Amino acid sequence: MSVLSPEQEATWFAYMRVALRLDFELGRDLQAQAGLSHSDFHVLNALSDSPGQQLAVGDLASRIGWERSRLSHHLRRMEGRGLVTRQTSEVDARSTDVVLSAEGKRALQQAAPGHAELVKRLFFDGLDPALLQPLHDSLEQIHEQIIANGTLPPPPGHQTTWADT
Amino acid sequence: MSVLSPEQEATWFAYMRVALRLDFELGRDLQAQAGLSHSDFHVLNALSDSPGQQLAVGDLASRIGWERSRLSHHLRRMEGRGLVTRQTSEVDARSTDVVLSAEGKRALQQAAPGHAELVKRLFFDGLDPALLQPLHDSLEQIHEQIIANGTLPPPPGHQTTWADT
DNA sequence: CCAGATTAGGTGACATGTCATGTAAGTGAG
């Protein structure tokens, strides 16, 4: 017997096909339309909806599901391009706060509408509206599962179902 | 008014969170357990369920949603490690056939069970069984949409809904 | 206050991915 049921396997393959192509299409579009890589966009986006438009490096990493060292390299480059700023935290001198710069904000605002438009076109326009809610619920359940069973720390502010003892 | 409805936006964010973490967790596990990158795995997997365990470079690329040049570089490395073989096609001398080698097959078979196990644990074990079918349908619809509206060529053997004229 | 453990990040070497461009085989209009 195999590990996954036939239905699960079919679903998994469908997921992978979607994920691979979507990642490619979105990255390509962002690069062409806004001069941002998909990675840049994730970072800017996460900062942008954080209080004070800033986040500690570690929190940012778990927010977007990256390793710290990857983020560290990427932030150096983004800082060089003026998209973000780094400053040592005032409460804990080990920690670094990443702040969205004015230019970073501008770049994000310039990129976001077109990006959302493409997401709508590729992801939602072909989806039966009746499936939106089930899809959302599925993804949330899977997300919880990944956080509970994965190796990355949970995102900042995440609540587990069972109260911590 | 924004481009996406609030429900769509929530669903999209849930999707991105799942995609980012899943990609990370699966890649990490494959590397640790089987010494294969997630990229290697996609290539081997695609070859393995193709007739003759081989595929033209271009077909392989659209099968896994990659650019050709990325695949070309990756194949050179995989060939160097003995996982695949490349040979000029006999029917069209421009085209290159990529063939799964015995060693590649072995590597894939060694990696697959653990990989499937992790997929089950991270993706399906937390999912309400009643949502499996809707999730599958959603992903298939989205997949069709991406193929129809994206820039990558459709995968080999893909049928569009409306008969070609 | 001090030694060792822990936590937050940064870094260097090297693997991988992207973009622009190159080469060669097939195609086809005249």
Added chain:
DNA sequence: CTCACTTACATGACATGTCACCTAATCTGG
């Protein structure tokens, strides 16, 4: 047949990501 065009890949330069390891700040129990 031949010049222009298209198709299938490969490659080189450079951007990005990974892994192992480093430093410094903080915490903990004497």
